[in-house]
Amino acid sequence: MTVRVSAIVNGNQVEEEVEPRTLLVSLIRDKLGLTGTHVGCDTTNCGACAVIMNGRAVKSCTVLAVQADGAELTTIEGIGTTDQLDPVQFAFWEKHGLQCGFCTPGMIVTACQLLKDNPEPTETEIRRALSGNLCRCTGYVKIIDSVKYASKLKKRGATSFRVEQRRLSEKPTWSGGPGDNP
């Protein structure tokens, strides 16, 4: 037995036949090919699979695809592209809010919902909002900095950034790396 699931994913109407036991994250990754959403722990702990469903960030490994029937979904692919980075994505880059990058889609999706609900969160509010997203690299300091910076960028009215622009205008902000030793 299969069930039909129709939803709006990143602005596009999609319709798929799935088994009732299919998880939302499988629908997103395997059926729709949107592999930016990651499966980390697969046990509702890490938040790498976070997507926005009807305006709220949820763990897509713990939602049945059929529960999303009729819903509006935003995955990391719907947040921004390399030509048009969302201020949150740009802030994570600028403030080094990632190392391996595995948790980053979930972090960004969750941060986007936070900033939508609360455009100028305090550090405590940021920490609380991201408490369901685990990062095993950064120690969170840079992630918190990134969300704070994203809040500032949005307040200044920034809507999107282009990767290329950033690259061309970039000047080295560090010196004294291993190669520079006299």
Added chain:
Amino acid sequence: MNPREFEYHSPTSLKETVATLEKYKGEAKILAGGQSLIPLMKLRLVAPAHVVDIGRVRGLSYIRRESGFISIGAMTRMSEIESSELIAASLPILRDCASEIADPLVRNMGTIGGNVSHADPTNDMPAVMVATRSQFEAVGPKGRRSLSATTFFKDTFTTELLEEEVLSEIRIPTARYKDGAYVKLERQAGDFGIAGVAASLTLGKDGQCKECGIALTGVGPTVIRALRSEEKITGGRVGASSVESAAELAAEDSQPVADLRGTVEYKREMVGVLTKRALSLALKRTRARLR
């Protein structure tokens, strides 16, 4: 990890829900937000043949002020309770609890009805329900019935609900047991609690405690009502010495088991500490309101 295969049902009314539950009695499981059920199904700890998703049942998500109580629809999400101004103003104990369950992403899906009827001993809502003397409205083949939280929780994952019944509404008194607090100790954010304590009070004009509810999370096969602690507080002035004895009694009456979250001794000790904190916060809130 996928759940085992099941047949999916998505009724749109309570009547249809009950009919489906009756038809597949013993083989069906109700899916609300799924934040407990789906992980269990993925780990194959449960494998129901039929899943009845009540997410499409109309009119099960609301928070309303009624005369003497606040009613909350079973499908109301934890995040909605956490951000409700009505709850923040009239039932801070519920806000304490809702905002400490799991993590924000889980709270965006998890529902109060699911948390209550799942009856995991580490679920936080049952203790608040018992301490506030809440009522549960259940709908079954013979119609509606009202169940009292103090007798609802029978054992681990076991409640008074019949297999063909569905919880539809939670009623939390606001006239009595008005001022309360819920405190919880976690090893890390989002983990199941080591222990939790819910305390609520009704203070008379003379400052004497007329009614008191105290219940414990995660330190027994199901939620534990700390009856002797309640009796210690009720009928007198709430002060340092009565709070101290109530805390000692709660620690004694808890039934923790040793696991990776702590030893029996440690958990008992923590029940005492948390009972003191919950009662103190409840008292502080009462006094702030009466001032």
